[in-house]
Amino acid sequence: MTATHGVDLTVEVETAAHRVAPECKVLATILFVVAVALVPRHGWWAYGVDATLVAAVAIAAKAPARLLGQRLAVEIPFVVFIVLLPFVGGGAKTHLLGVPLSRAGLQAAGGIAAKATLAVLATALLTATTKPPAILAGLTRLRCPSQLTAIAGLALRYFQVVLDELRRMQIARVARGDDPSWIWQARAAARSAGALTVRCLQRGERVYGAMLARGYSGNMPDTVLSERAQPLEWAVTLVVPLVAATATVLARAMS
């Protein structure tokens, strides 16, 4: 999980997709996912259009396939659930290798899998081209409440620190002779969770003290110095969700 959660979310290449102002990319991603989620049941060609858009952006942004694949792994638990749908769904049945499968269930499972995959790939492209602080700056410029972005900023900044703290505690536990296999680990690991909470909250207090010492007065400083989006940037970026939305509207009108 470290690979998906770790520091290497952002890929070190620089393309036009990386340089676009973050607020454009954040809004475009949100609108694109909404358009994908509203594709009707029989609009298979609309998924094709959306997949083409994702592929085009991925190529333009030089996003490595390995990174996108890792992101899809988060989806696996829900895929397991989706696989159940053809078996538990009602209505007309079709038979595959002698197993009765609900036709509506099959269709729904396919649709859900397509939507979830496209949405995960879209957010993966956002994080591959935009560093987390820039995403937050984008959200702030889209008028997201400042308390939310302040908490999110601190959380993202200290995520890796907390993860390392947890890893150190695990190493220390193993060094003291804890047997790190399966169920026997649970008790000690749960205790680590308690100790980790204490350390996190105490660190929060120290951070607050340090912020005060540096002149914190209730507002977080703007750490991303990139310029605000130009009209041309908005126009070019919003083409992607616009095409997806058009496909959805057409598919809805036809079904």
Place this chain on the structure above:
Amino acid sequence: MHIPDGFLSGEAAAVGWVVGGSGIALCLREVGLDDNERKLPVAGLAAAFFLVADSPLVPLTIGTDGHLLGGTLAMALLGPWLGAVTMAVVTAIQALALGDGGITTFGLNMVNLALIPAFVGYPLILLLRRLLPSTRIALAGACGFAAFVSVVVASTVFVSEVSLAAVVRVHPATLAKTMFGTYTVVGVLEAALTTLVVRALLEVRPDLVSVATPLHRRRRVPVSELDRAA
């Protein structure tokens, strides 16, 4: 517990956004009312902790990872308003940056992970605190029980949302059986972890637990006190 995109029909997602959005707006207003600037860094670090705790932590068996959803724990530590805001931020980061959860389903995920702990779990802790003796173990147990109830209520909401406005017609009973089985296990784990964490905090830093009363915060009778009594 994180519903990905595509799982809900457009109408259900919209209802989720309206309910979740207005709930968080209410919490944000309440956070703004009292002087919470001091608490923002603590909330930020708590959010970082929940992000870490919600990634697989305890490998129990192959394919089953014990992880902490943390909603009720956040309420016990930060209070219902800041706790709900913190959990909403955690859910947003998971959806946008980590690919866990979704954007259209974000509203309902907020309801499940932030608002149900705040408006079901937190009042339950307060009720149990009044009924139970004011010892640290009882308070930690109350938090654990509230965490269990929150998870079960959230999974009920999830089942009813999916079966009311589902993309596919699944027999509600079948779905309920699958979900309740899974979420009873999740709920028990959540309860155990919440109890342990609250107990640990009450021992070391009771002032960081928002639901602790002065009685819970008192120090274990120090030696000097015993001397004076003698």
